[in-house]
Amino acid sequence: DAGVTQSPTHLIKTRGQQVTLRCSPKSGHDTVSWYQQALGQGPQFIFQYYEEEERQRGNFPDRFSGHQFPNYSSELNVNALLLGDSALYLCASSWRLGGSYNEQFFGPGTRLTVL
């Protein structure tokens, strides 16, 4: 079991550009959540996808968007990049059993640097 995988590992972009980050969930998981972690801070919830729909969203602007595919993998898109978007972006997967909640398994993250 490969666990949660994310790509790319590192990424450098310039202000105003757009970026797409990818996540493959742990085998058997159907729910994907995305987090942003600035240096020295705890992860901040961006949004969560289940059944290919955004189910919950944190306090992030609509420059942040996502998608979930039928195989449960997910993408995070960020448009019009700002310097403040520089962070570690974490993907976490989990599964729902009858609507209950189970612990999230985190990937290694993608380090995004905006210049």
Added chain:
Amino acid sequence: DAKTTQPPSMDCAEGRAANLPCNHSTISGNEYVYWYRQIHSQGPQYIIHGLKNNETNEMASLIITEDRKSSTLILPHATLRDTAVYYCIVIAGNQFYFGTGTSLTVIP
């Protein structure tokens, strides 16, 4: 809106028990307390979770007060590899609310 409060840093001697406190005074009756840790620049790693009762697994023990307003994560025999940032998290709905965590340093 972290929902939890933790001391920013703690030290522990190698081989001794590490006791990491967390306050979650606004926790609701159906909200679980989860603990994760994060070793430098890696993804957070699940440790343990609980609702009301104390819990123990191969990594740690979780003690939750009767009023559920605070909890303590216990690493019974800390090793150098336990040096990490430890997050106490309350789940509201399906969202994890991370605070800034406790940076635990295990000292040889």
